[in-house]
Amino acid sequence: MGQNLTPNVKILLLINLLIFGAVNLIHSIDVVALLGYHYPKSEYFQVFQPFTYMFVHRDFAHIFSNMFALFIFGPMLENVLGSKRFLILYLVTGLGGGALYGLVNFVEIHQMEASAAQFILSSTPENFLAFCQDHAEVYLQHNTTLYNFAESIFPADPNNPGLQKEAVEFARKITIDRMNIPMIGASGAIFGILFTFAYLFPNLRLMLLFPPIPIKAKYLVGAYILYETYELINQNPADNVAHLAHLGGALFAYLLMRHWKYQSYQN
Structure with a gap:
């Protein structure tokens, strides 16, 4: 997984890295304020932000975790789904997760x-x-x-x-x-990719880094969904993570899989 980058994975990685560079290197323009997803009444709101927000990351840990997942799981999914459907999956889950977050935020x-x-x-x-x-x-x-x-x-x-x-x-x-607080990051789309991977290959064993043990994809992603649901319900005031966008990405990935009539390759 991740060794042979596919066309759209390469493009998505490049776009995210270029915008990350712009965020941290171009100081004459506030790239986060320009491209991040703002509340419609915010002075910074632009109509394109529900799309552009998913390509914006402010810090290294944020972009590394998202792009690492794209690098690892993206190529296999693009090979299975085809480049067109893979790109649709990425964009729809990112837009769908952002839309759910935006509605509740509104x-x-x-x-x-x-x-x-x-x-x-x-x-x-x-x-x-x-x-x-x-x-x-x-x-x-x-x-x-x-x-x-x-x-x-x-x-x-x-x-x-x-x-x-x-x-x-x-x-x-x-x-x-x-x-004026924007939502940024590809996490909704990445969560859509993770869900789709577990949907298609539920019994494929993945090796965790910490701890270094194998775990089936369905259990790993299932645990992640439960964690995100708990954090969403808990509503810690100090938590600035858009958990609803993550869950929204998984929801729209599921709807796409049903619409395209995909079934697990490991029943």
């Missing part, structure tokens, strides 16, 4: 906007604390100044115009900051 940020607007209309300490607990839990946990402000300083003087203004400005800022 709902969450819309709720945050509504909550911020409600607080601004009634700038009480109780409403401010509720807003922070619902939408800025990470800040409350790690920012002592904000915690003290929300828990004691503002409640001690709730009619102070200066404190009210400070709270309103924070609510606006945190909402805008949330809008």
